[in-house]
Amino acid sequence: MVMFPEKLRKIFDAAEADALFLECDFLRRYATDFYSTDGYVIVTPEECVYFADLRYFEAAEKQLAGSAVKVLEGGYKDALKYAAPYPKLGIPYPFTSVSALKLYEAEGHTTVDCMPAFKAAMLIKSEAELGRIRSACEIAEDALLSVLPEIAEGMEERELAALLEYRMRQLGASGTSFETIVAFGENGSVPHYETGTRKLRFGDPVLIDYGCKYEGYCSDCTRTFLFGDDGKHEEFKKIHAAVLAAHELVKERVTAGMTGREADAVARDHLREKGLAEYFTHSLGHGVGLQIHEYPVLSPRGEERLENGMVFSDEPGVYLAGKLGVRIEDTVCLKDGRVVSFMSKTDRKALIL
Numbered sequence: 162m163v164m165f166p167e168k169l170r171k172i173f174d175a176a177e178a179d180a181l182f183l184e185c186d187f188l189r190r191y192a193t194d195f196y197s198t199d200g201y202v203i204v205t206p207e208e209c210v211y212f213a214d215l216r217y218f219e220a221a222e223k224q225l226a227g228s229a230v231k232v233l234e235g236g237y238k239d240a241l242k243y244a245a246p247y248p249k250l251g252i253p254y255p256f257t258s259v260s261a262l263k264l265y266e267a268e269g270h271t272t273v274d275c276m277p278a279f280k281a282a283m284l285i286k287s288e289a290e291l292g293r294i295r296s297a298c299e300i301a302e303d304a305l306l307s308v309l310p311e312i313a314e315g316m317e318e319r320e321l322a323a324l325l326e327y328r329m330r331q332l333g334a335s336g337t338s339f340e341t342i343v344a345f346g347e348n349g350s351v352p353h354y355e356t357g358t359r360k361l362r363f364g365d366p367v368l369i370d371y372g373c374k375y376e377g378y379c380s381d382c383t384r385t386f387l388f389g390d391d392g393k394h395e396e397f398k399k400i401h402a403a404v405l406a407a408h409e410l411v412k413e414r415v416t417a418g419m420t421g422r423e424a425d426a427v428a429r430d431h432l433r434e435k436g437l438a439e440y441f442t443h444s445l446g447h448g449v450g451l452q453i454h455e456y457p458v459l460s461p462r463g464e465e466r467l468e469n470g471m472v473f474s475d476e477p478g479v480y481l482a483g484k485l486g487v488r489i490e491d492t493v494c495l496k497d498g499r500v501v502s503f504m505s506k507t508d509r510k511a512l513i514l
Contacts, residue, residue, distance in 0.1 A: 165208070166229055168282055173204055175278035178251030180205045182244055182265070185256040187451040188279060190377050193230045195221055201240035205247065212240040241268055251275030284448070284456055285470035290378060291494060294449065294472055297334070297380035298492050298503035301373050304328035305384065305507055312388065312514055314363055318343040318356045321369070329373040338372030338379035338453045349385065349486030352443055352478060364391030366485050367514075372453065372492075379453045381474050382504060383490035386512035400479050401487050401511045403435040407477040408489045408509065411445065417498040421445075421463020428477040429461070437479050446474040449492050469495050475502075 181204040254274040322341040349368035370383040407428035425445040444460030476490030
């Protein structure tokens with residue numbers, strides 16, 4: 162008999178519910194290690210049950226054979242019927258609609274938020290999770306290295322984004338972590354720029370913020386460089402050097418036990434010394450896992466303490482409206498109390514193509 166997973170036992174105990182009822186895709190995947198766009202997972206004190214309709218039933222049975230997850234054919238009504246003996250359901254409130262909560266109540270259940278229990282478990286990544294994130298980072302870096310020689314004057318931002326995404330797929334990615342950002346020239350000044358039709362010109366700064374998924378787990382990377390040096394980019398080079406120094410200081414100085422606020426200050430204080438802090442308009446980083454934005458939060462308001470096994474981004478940036486933007490980002494983790502980067506293949510320096 163397969164043992165009930167310890168991570169689910171801890172989540173179940175912390176949730177203080179009679180059963181957990183999960184509809185959200187990434188939480189279903191975390192609980193079962195099976196991905197689907199639809200389905201329902203019920204966790205009781207004795208078992209984990211995945212209800213799959215005919216689109217996923219065969220694949221779920223095959224992948225989860227021999228695991229602790231029982232696969233049953235059915236949909237929402239079947240899952241609710243199975244949950245009927247459990248009066249108090251643990252529901253992840255942040256990922257549940259008001260209408261869904263009313264349906265549970267109409268079936269005679271009370272509900273409690275189980276998301277804090279999932280958050281606590283998901284903060285610390287297992288070795289298997291770290292391995293998947295490492296693979297996602299390797300794919301992302303290898304893909305970027307493969308497209309750099311193909312970047313050419315006249316190429317549109319969306320062309321480069323499509324090529325990069327294609328290469329990540331070729332190398333084994335199941336998809337992108339988020340919408341790929343490719344920003345040429347002045348467009349880099351918008352931190353979450355929407356990739357468009359701007360064509361690349363000689364001397365343009367190029368900002369690429371991208372990532373991919375491997376077995377559900379995300380990578381997140383940003384590199385900023387020049388497409389040719391027209392001798393007019395001393396300001397860009399100065400800013401790039403300051404952002405790179407802030408990025409590297411995080412790796413050197415952030416340790417387990419610090420808060421997200423203290424980690425953010427390592428980069429922000431350096432940029433303040435350079436007179437650039439007002440142009441650092443977002444947080445230093447965010448957790449990375451099954452979702453591209455998880456906990457911990459490394460920001461001026463981040464009070465959560467960093468621990469070994471946490472994975473997050475190190476991404477200081479400086480943005481001059483209408484002129485340029487520089488962001489340098491690695492996906493990193495805490496190991497033995499120190500920051501360790503998953504990314505070592507691509508150059509963070511002011512590369513000139």
